Amino acid sequence: MKKIRIYAILISMLIAAVCTGCGSSPESLYETADMSSAAMDESPRGEVAMMNGAADMADDAGDAEAGEEIVYAPAMEADGEAADFDGGDMAMADGISEMKTFGAVADAPSAAGAPMADGMVADEVAVPRTAEEDEDIITDDPVIEEPIPEEPDIVAEAGMLTAGEWNDNENWGFFSGIVNKDLVSFPSYGLDPTQRIAVTVTNESGETLPNAKVQLLSEDGNSIWNAVTNKNGIAYLFEMDGKKGKSVKVNSASGAESTAPVEKHTDTQSDDAGKVGNCEIAVTVADSPTLYPDTQVMFIVDTTGSMGDEMFYLQSDFGSIAEELNDEHITWSVSFYKDEGDEYVVKGENAFSNDPKYIRSQLNAESADGGGDHPEAVAEALTDAFNNHEWKDDSAKVAFLIFDAPPHDEKAIEVQNAIQLASEKGIRLVPVVSSNAMRETELFGRAAAICTGAPYVFLxxxxxxxxxxxxxxxxxxxxxxxxxxxxxxxxxxxxS
Incomplete structure (x- = not known):
């Protein structure tokens, strides 16, 4: 058999690999791989061996030396003997002790995935090489890598979030229509705002009386719902749990008292009248208006993980609002909540502060994590906010519930009690519904807003x-x- 120098074969393949590593196109590697494909085969153990067809490549690389046999690098069985191939028995070449793939040679990389014979890829080709060849391949030239540009930090400036506002109490005809047409339904987590009684309190001169306490009484004189008139002299009462109102009792801020009967009639603007109560009562009290100079504002913030996509922006907005509106007659408080099993369920300081920078620092100290299931500790947060914080009797009051998920189903009674307490204290609860909220969150938020005389806000x-x-x-x-x-x-x- 004609003898051929095996190193000519190996050098040809190494040159192809080096060219690829130095920037040669993948197509050139594929051409090299195609030339080699006829000379390659796969052993029964998945290793690659040179086949007799490699002699054609050697003829292109240099003249064959007479008297030398072709040297192969066959796969080895467990006992160290060469495996038998269709091309005949092959012996291990002297001086070749291991097989390496292109993919394992750092300084001679190949284009992974280049087609080879029988579905093989280029980085599976076994290439033996000597120390002298390694020295020829290794270069001292520095590898210049293009710097990867860093993504710019997102600056959560105030004023970037967008929102809408809606007031169902001021659009009662629309609200009645969607309820009567079954587009929405109540109660929602213990709150049923459909049986509403709107009360306007004025004096004999027709001036509206803010801060008057208004009660809805049953036939036996028990209180069903309590509220406080806003600065326009309006309060909203609700028949809950099937309890029917018989009369309305009003006590002005200075103590003057008056009562009026409830003459309720249903909404007749739709074909399905009767689901929504439409009762409006005017009560006259012999008193003059009393306005409160102080205002208390609370932010109740859901800090579970689902709030993370907007948390920085919300913190920036509400922090800047506190600084922008602050004066000697306004105080602030913040409360945070997560859910059972989290770092905390409810957290916050009971006192209100007139230092807006401190309020901003409290807001910015929180991060969004925890939660897990869809409902969160909303009931617990509302109970804490309206029971444990230092609300004054003689102040205008508003709380913002910033959230994206409803309370737990089993907390409906606690929710109802918390909302009733807010209404009784004259605290307007404004929902601010953020991203990924579901319809049940909207309905809960709207019910809470209606029952406390507040608007509904949504991002x-x-x-x-x-x-x-x-x-x-x-x-x-x-x-x-x-x-x-x-x-x-x-x-x-x-x-004021």
Missing amino acids: TDDSGIGGSHLEPIIGDYDVEKLHDVIVRIISETKQ
Whole structure:
């Protein structure tokens, strides 16, 4: 048999590999691989051996030396003997002690995935080499890598989030319509705002009386719902759990008293009348208006993991609002909640502060994590907010519930009690619904807002921030900056 120098074969293959590592196109490697494919085969153990067809490559690489046999690098069986191939028995070449693949040679990389014979890829080709050849391949030239640009940090500036505002109490005809048409249904977590009695309190001169305490009484004189008139002299009462109101009792801020009967009639604007109560009562009290100079504002924030996509922006907005609106007659408080099993369930300081920078620092100290299941500790947060914080009797009050998930189902009674207490103290609870909320969250938020005489606020997709935002079932509304909406609501809450 004609003898051929095996090193000519190996050098040809190494040159192809080096060219690839130095920037040769993948196509050139494929051409090399195609030339080698006819000379390669696979052993029964999955290793690659040179076949007799390699002699054709050797003829291109240099002249064959007479009297020398072709040397192969066959796969070895466990006993160290060469495996038998269709091309005949082959012996291990002297001086070749191991098989290496292109992919394992750092300075001679190949294009992974280049086609080879019988479905093989280029980085599976076994290439023996000597120390002298290694020295020829290794270079001292530095490898210049292009720097990977870092993504810019997101600056969560105030005023970036967008929102809409809707007030069901001021759009009662629309609300009645969607309830009567079964587009929405109540109760929601213990709250049924459909049986509403709107009370307007004025004096004999027709002036509206803010801060009057209003009670809805049953036939036996028991209290069903309590509320406080807003600065426009309006309070909203609700028949809950099937309890029917017989009369309304009003006590003005200075102690004057008056009562009026409840003459309730149902909404007749739809074909399915009767689901929504539509009772409006005017009560006259011999007193003059009393306005409170102080305003108390609370932020109740869901800090579970699902709030993470908008948390920085919410912190920036509400922190800046506190600094922007702060004066000697406004105080602030913050409360945070997660869920059972988290780092905490509810956390916050009971006292209100007139230091907006301190409020901002408290907001910024929190991070979004925990939670897990969909409902969160909303009931516990509301119970703590309205029971344990230092609300004054003689102040205008508003609380913002910033959240994306409803309470737990089994907490319905606790939710109802907390909302009733807020209404009794004159605390307007404004929901601020963030991204990825579901319809049940909207209905809970709207019910809580209706029952405390507050508007419903929701973030929108217009900012491009956070996940998708649920479009509520409401009428036309304006898209505004969340910052502007919250500032307006606080300003409308203030009485002087």
